[in-house]
Amino acid sequence: MRNEIEKVLESMRKDYKRWSDRCARHESSAHYSRIKDEMEENYCNGLRVEENRRYWKITSTNGSGTQRSVSGFIVKAGDKKFLEGDMLKAAGWAAPARNFARGNVLDGTGLNNARWTGIG
Numbered sequence: 001m002r003n004e005i006e007k008v009l010e011s012m013r014k015d016y017k018r019w020s021d022r023c024a025r026h027e028s029s030a031h032y033s034r035i036k037d038e039m040e041e042n043y044c045n046g047l048r049v050e051e052n053r054r055y056w057k058i059t060s061t062n063g064s065g066t067q068r069s070v071s072g073f074i075v076k077a078g079d080k081k082f083l084e085g086d087m088l089k090a091a092g093w094a095a096p097a098r099n100f101a102r103g104n105v106l107d108g109t110g111l112n113n114a115r116w117t118g119i120g
Contacts, residue, residue, distance in 0.1 A: 001056075001076075001084075001085065001105070001106070004085065004105035004106055004108075005049055005056060005058075005074060005105060007105065007108075007111060008058070008074070008087070008105055008110065008111065008114045008119075009047050009049070009058070011111045011114040012047060012058075012060075012071065012114050012115065012116050013043070013044045013047065013116075015114070015115050015116045016040065016043050016044065016116035017040055017044075019116060020036050020039065020040055023036070042061065042062075043060065043061075043116065046060050046061030046062075047059070047060050047071075048060070048068075051076075052076075053076075054075070054076055054077070054079075055073040055074060055075060055076055055088070055096060056073065056074040056076060057070060057072075057073055058070070058071040058072050058073070058074070058118075058119070059071060060116075060118075069118075070090040070092070070093055070118070071090065071117075071118040071119060072087060072088060072089055072090050072096070072102075072114075072118050072119025072120075073087070073088040073089075073090060073096035073119075074086070074087055074088070074105055075088065075101075081098065082098075082101055083101075083104060083106075084106065085104045085105045085106035085107070086101035086102075086103075086104050086110075087101060087102045087103045087104065087105060087110040087113060087114070087119045088101060088102065088119065089102055089118065089119050089120050090118060090119070102119050102120060
């Protein structure tokens with residue numbers, strides 16, 4: 001399961017880099033390029049996975065590393081509604097939105113829903 005979760009994190013990192021590259025097309029100064037590179041590094045290094053009783057929680061930090069937010073949850077073991085590996089959007093800091101799964105990391109269907117802004 002850890003390898004599949006790492007694929008989700010890598011998908012989020014690539015999505016952030018694509019987004020920041022699109023923004024960089026509008027600004028070409030060396031100063032902006034340095035800031036962009038620093039922000040990419042902070043985001044990519046700031047992704048974390050915390051193991052809880054029922055879920056793996058994916059968190060990210062802001063550009064300065066001072067604030068954390070929840071990007072989504074991955075179900076550890078199946079229950080009545082979800083299968084192991086289902087990706088869930090965050091409803092808040094401690095709980096996922098349990099309305100429907102946004103994909104599954106075990107079968108690879110969730111990688112398209114793993115954006116830098118979170119699972120959705």
